[in-house]
Amino acid sequence: MERALYGPGGFFVREAPGAHFRTSVHASGLFARAVAELLARVDTALGHPAELAFTDLGAGRGELVTGVLAALPPAVRRRVRAYAVERAARPDGLGPDIEWCARPPAGATGLLFANEWLDNVPLDVVEADAAGVVRRVLVAPDGREELAGPVDGADAAWLRRWWWPLPPGARAEIGRTRDAAWEAAAGSLRRGVAVAVDYGHTRAGRPPYGTLTGYREGRQVPPVPDGRGDLTAHVALDACAAGGGELRTQRAALRALGVTGTRPPLALATADPAAYVRALAAAGEAAELTDPGGLGAFTWLLRPVGVPCPLP
Ligand SMILES: C[S@@+](CC[C@H](N)C(=O)[O-])C[C@H]1O[C@@H](n2cnc3c(N)ncnc32)[C@H](O)[C@@H]1O
Numbered sequence: 009m010e011r012a013l014y015g016p017g018g019f020f021v022r023e024a025p026g027a028h029f030r031t032s033v034h035a036s037g038l039f040a041r042a043v044a045e046l047l048a049r050v051d052t053a054l055g056h057p058a059e060l061a062f063t064d065l066g067a068g069r070g071e072l073v074t075g076v077l078a079a080l081p082p083a084v085r086r087r088v089r090a091y092a093v094e095r096a097a098r099p100d101g102l103g104p105d106i107e108w109c110a111r112p113p114a115g116a117t118g119l120l121f122a123n124e125w126l127d128n129v130p131l132d133v134v135e136a137d138a139a140g141v142v143r144r145v146l147v148a149p150d151g152r153e154e155l156a157g158p159v160d161g162a163d164a165a166w167l168r169r170w171w172w173p174l175p176p177g178a179r180a181e182i183g184r185t186r187d188a189a190w191e192a193a194a195g196s197l198r199r200g201v202a203v204a205v206d207y208g209h210t211r212a213g214r215p216p217y218g219t220l221t222g223y224r225e226g227r228q229v230p231p232v233p234d235g236r237g238d239l240t241a242h243v244a245l246d247a248c249a250a251g252g253g254e255l256r257t258q259r260a261a262l263r264a265l266g267v268t269g270t271r272p273p274l275a276l277a278t279a280d281p282a283a284y285v286r287a288l289a290a291a292g293e294a295a296e297l298t299d300p301g302g303l304g305a306f307t308w309l310l311r312p313v314g315v316p317c318p319l320p
Contacts, residue, residue, distance in 0.1 A: 009130035012149075012233035014095050019235055020128070021096055025068045028238055029223045031124045032205070032258070032303050033072045036293035040075025042265040043121055046318060047076060048084050050119045050201050053315040060087045061118030061200070065193055066125030067092035069099045073106055088118075112196040120193060120202040126243045127206050129189045132182045133220055133241075134159050134167065136174040142167065145179070149234040170247045171214050179218035183244035190248040190309075199314040205258065208245035208307040215242070245307050253311035256319060259304035262297055264319045269294035 013020050025031070032039040051060050064073035070092045077090055090106045091113055092098075098108035107113075112120060133145040135155060142164070143155040159167065163182050171180040194202035209215060222229040224237035231239050249255055256264075272287035298304040310317055 009233055009239050012235045013128060013130065013239060015235070017235060019238060022235075024099075025124075025238070026071065028225055030226075031068075032297055032306070033068070033075070033123055035296050035303060037075055037079075038267055038290065038293050039262075039297055040072055041079040042262050042267050043072065043119075044076045044079035045265045046121075046201075046203070047080065047088075047119045049318040050315070051084055051087075053201075053318055054117060054199060056087070057117050058087060059089050059117070060084065061089050061091065061113060061116035061120075063091040063093060063112050063116060063118070063120040063196075065093045065112060065120055065122035066128065067094045069096075070094075070102045070106060070108075072121070072123060074103060077103065077106070091116075112193055114196055115198045116196060116200070117198050118200045120197055120200070122193060122202075122204045124206055126186045126190060126204050126245075126248070127240045128238070129186045130239075131185050131241060132163070133179060133218055134163075134174075134182060135179045136176050138176050140174075140176050142174055142180075147231075147233060149232065151230055151232040166247070170211060170244055178216050180214070181218050181220060181241045181244075183247045186243055187247050187250070191251055194251075194253075194311045194313065197313045200312075201315065201318055202253075202311045202313065204243075204245070204248065204309045205306055206243045206245065206309075207305070208243040208309075210244070210246040210255075214244075243307075245309050249309050249311075251311075253309050254317055254319075256308045256310065257300075257304060258306040258308055259298040259300055261308040261310075261319055262294075262304075267294045267297060269298055 026034050073090050073092050092106050092108050134142050135145050136142050142159045146156050147153045166184045219242040220231045222231040222237040229237050269291050271291045277284040
C-alpha cells in the first residue's frame with residue numbers, strides 16, 4: 009500500500025486525487041467556507057494571535073487551503089500563515105503565500121485540518137483462518153491473496169483492544185499506523201485545534217470483512233496494489249480519539265458552522281430570480297455535504313489543544 013500510493017511513480021505522487029474521486033472539498037465551496045468559519049472560531053479561542061497557522065494536511069492539489077484563504081475575513085486573513093502538507097509535488101499555479109511542505113510545521117498555533125487523509129495512511133489487513141487464528145493477508149500486484157503467519161505483538165494487542173472478536177473468515181484492518189499518524193499530526197500543534205475528517209467506524213459497528221477498496225477514474229475497483237489506483241480503508245476513529253478529542257458527524261459539524269441546506273423562500277424567485285437560483289444551488293450543495301446517507305455520515309475528530317472545543 010505504501011509503495012503503490014507513495015513510492016516512485018506511486019498513485020498519489022502521480023495523480024491529482026480530484027481526478028479520481030470527489031471529496032467534500034470538490035463537492036462544494038461551502039466546505040472551505042465552513043472550514044474558514046472554524047478557523048475564525050479557533051482564532052477567537054486563541055485570543056487572535058499575531059500569527060495564526062492554517063495547515064491543510066493531505067492537501068491534494070491545495071484546493072481546500074486555497075478556498076479557506078479566499079473565504080476568510082481580511083482581519084483574520086492578514087495574520088494567517090498557510091501550509092499545505094503533501095507527499096506529492098507542489099502544483100503549478102498555487103498561491104505564492106501557501107507553503108508546501110512534507111510534514112506539519114512544529115509548534116504551530118492555529119487549526120490543522122486533514123480531510124480524507126487518514127484513510128490513505130497505509131495499514132495491514134488481517135483475516136481469521138478456519139481455526140480462528142488471525143493472520144496477515146498478503147496480496148500480489150495481480151490481486152492474488154494468501155494468508156501469512158499469525159499476527160502478534162503490538163498489532164495483536166491493537167486488534168484485541170479495538171477490533172474484536174474476529175470469528176473465522178472475518179477480516180480487520182490494523183489502525184495502529186493511523187493512530188500514530190494522527191498523534192504526530194495533532195502533536196505538532198502548540199495550541200489550537202486538530203481536525204481529521206473521514207469515513208470511519210467505531211467499536212460498536214466494525215465492518216465484519218473490513219473496508220479496503222480501490223478507486224480509479226471515478227469508479228470503485230478491486231484494491232490491487234499496482235500503483236494504478238487509490239487504495240483506501242475506513243478509519244477506526246474511536247481508536248484515534250483514545251488520546252483525546254471529540255467525534256461529530258459531518259452533518260452536525262457543518263450545521264454548527266452554519267451550513268444548513270435551508271431552501272430559499274419562494275417569494276425570492278420573483279423578487280430576485282438570480283439570487284433565488286444561487287441560493288437554491290447552495291442549498292443543494294449543502295444538502296450533499298450533510299446527507300446522512302453520504303458525505304454527512306463522515307466523522308469529524310476534533311482534538312482541542314489548550315483551547316475549548318470550538319463546536320457545541
Ligand atoms: C484522498 S486525498 C484528499 C485530498 C484533499 N484533502 C481533499 O479532501 O480533497 C489524500 C491525500 O493525502 C496525501 N497524503 C497521504 N499521506 C500523507 C502524508 N503522510 N503527508 C502528506 N500528505 C499525505 C495523499 O498524497 C493525497 O493527496
